[in-house]
Amino acid sequence: MDEKTLIAKRVALELVDGNLVNLGIGLPTMVATFLPAGIKVFFQSENGLIGLQPLPEPGTASESLTDAGGSPVSFIPGAAAFDSVASFGFIRGGHLDVTVLGGLQVDEGGQLANWMVPGKMVPGMGGAMDLVTGAKKVIVAMTHTAKGAPKILKKCDLPLTSVRRVSLIVTEMAVIEPTAEGLVLRETAPGVTVAEVVAATQATLIIPDHVPEMAIA
Amino acid sequence: MSKVTALADAVAKIPDGATLMIGGFMGVGSPHRVIDELVRQGKRDLTIIANDTARKGVDIGKLIDAGAVKRLVASHIGLNPETQKQMIAGQIAVELVPQGTLAERIRAGGTGLGGVLTATGVGTVVADGKPTVEIDGATFLVEKPLKADFALIAAWRADYYGNLQYQLTARNFNPAMAMAGATVIAEAHEIVPVGMIPPDSVETVGVIVDFLVAREG
Numbered sequence: 079m080d081e082k083t084l085i086a087k088r089v090a091l092e093l094v095d096g097n098l099v100n101l102g103i104g105l106p107t108m109v110a111t112f113l114p115a116g117i118k119v120f121f122q123s124e125n126g127l128i129g130l131q132p133l134p135e136p137g138t139a140s141e142s143l144t145d146a147g148g149s150p151v152s153f154i155p156g157a158a159a160f161d162s163v164a165s166f167g168f169i170r171g172g173h174l175d176v177t178v179l180g181g182l183q184v185d186e187g188g189q190l191a192n193w194m195v196p197g198k199m200v201p202g203m204g205g206a207m208d209l210v211t212g213a214k215k216v217i218v219a220m221t222h223t224a225k226g227a228p229k230i231l232k233k234c235d236l237p238l239t240s241v242r243r244v245s246l247i248v249t250e251m252a253v254i255e256p257t258a259e260g261l262v263l264r265e266t267a268p269g270v271t272v273a274e275v276v277a278a279t280q281a282t283l284i285i286p287d288h289v290p291e292m293a294i295a
Numbered sequence: 296m297s298k299v300t301a302l303a304d305a306v307a308k309i310p311d312g313a314t315l316m317i318g319g320f321m322g323v324g325s326p327h328r329v330i331d332e333l334v335r336q337g338k339r340d341l342t343i344i345a346n347d348t349a350r351k352g353v354d355i356g357k358l359i360d361a362g363a364v365k366r367l368v369a370s371h372i373g374l375n376p377e378t379q380k381q382m383i384a385g386q387i388a389v390e391l392v393p394q395g396t397l398a399e400r401i402r403a404g405g406t407g408l409g410g411v412l413t414a415t416g417v418g419t420v421v422a423d424g425k426p427t428v429e430i431d432g433a434t435f436l437v438e439k440p441l442k443a444d445f446a447l448i449a450a451w452r453a454d455y456y457g458n459l460q461y462q463l464t465a466r467n468f469n470p471a472m473a474m475a476g477a478t479v480i481a482e483a484h485e486i487v488p489v490g491m492i493p494p495d496s497v498e499t500v501g502v503i504v505d506f507l508v509a510r511e512g
Contacts, residue, residue, distance in 0.1 A: 125467050126320075141323065142324070142462040144321065144323050147321070148374070153463075159462075159463045159464065159466060161461075161468070165398075166394065166395030170413065200391075201371060201373025201379075202347075202371035205370070205395065207415045207421065208396070208415045211414050211415045212414070240416075241418035241419070
């Protein structure tokens with residue numbers, strides 16, 4: 079299993095039946111593929127739809143219906159469309175149960191930086207700041223390191239997306255929960271040791287006596 | 296009375312240096328014909344308020360390519376390298392605004408509110424230079440309303456009085472922008488007889504639409 083598939087499968091286990099869920103572009107979008115059996119959730123696309131699903135077959139795209147990345151999608155029965163004001167009302171207003179986003183850095187305070195690298199990459203924050211500030215549960219789905227360098231740091235040096243502490247970090251090596259006391263190592267990936275996670279993490283991790291392996295198939 | 300106006304005549308009312316709100320999300324729900332005509336008429340020094348600048352060569356991206364834009368207020372420019380290039384070269388002044396905040400600032404501008412209080416952006420670079428207020432123990436940024444000389448709107452259906460109906464994710468910023476433009480120019484896929492859009496289905500009321508772009512041919 080490749081890194082991204084493993085991360086997406088583990089994140090999918092966090093979703094609860096009936097949740098309203100927003101998936102970021104890229105890796106987070108893969109989470110929809112791995113929903114556990116019996117779990118039905120509503121996916122929100124911040125450009126104005128709740129009830130998003132992939133195109134059922136090629137050749138059925140509508141120019142009026144895309145996901146937040148601009149790719150053609152479809153919708154499930156019971157879906158609803160609305161404008162950008164309403165869409166972000168759901169996000170900021172406490173109606174969005176889970177958001178899954180990519181990350182550039184997360185620090186010991188559980189604060190996320192994921193929208194710009196000064197002087198190099200200035201894409202804009204899009205909906206990320208609203209999502210991280212407003213969603214009930216914020217899951218960061220990202221690789222543990224970038225070109226060997228840790229992404230989980232003592233302190234983010236990139237501009238923050240929000241000062242809000244994220245709920246969970248899922249990487250191909252570990253599941254880490256930011257808490258008021260610090261970053262708690264909750265699980266390791268199959269075949270990965272606690273020592274390997276610690277070595278790939280710049281931030282201090284709180285290590286419980288028992289750290290189980292991710293329960294993914 | 297009919298709001299129908301020839302495309303060239305409607306766009307000719309926009310002077311160089313005007314501030315324009317343009318509906319759309321990655322080109323979905325953007326007024327394609329109005330944008331093409333702005334380029335054809337060689338407008339200059341425009342300020343554009345929009346969610347994004349689509350891709351190079353697409354929709355608002357055409358205005359960027361034409362060098363028509365001197366200032367941009369948007370939430371995301373990551374998928375248009377030309378916009379980033381002109382920003383870095385100092386040709387376009389770019390203000391990046393979180394997407395939900397952009398929607399609310401436009402809504403405030405169109406509905407007579409003096410601003411918006413949002414937790415989005417608190418403690419990040421977005422907060423630089425902005426006042427904050429404490430409400431019931433929580434901190435909010437004060438974000439100012441946005442208005443425009445012209446709102447350029449794309450609808451699915453219009454009637455001759457300018458009542459508008461939108462479709463799916465092509466709705467996005469259009470309804471809020473229609474309220475925030477001093478002059479509103481709308482284009483629709485279809486113009487139907489007055490009464491064909493039932494009152495309960497009217498999303499943008501015709502009385503605020505000044506010009507409805509005539510069908511082609």
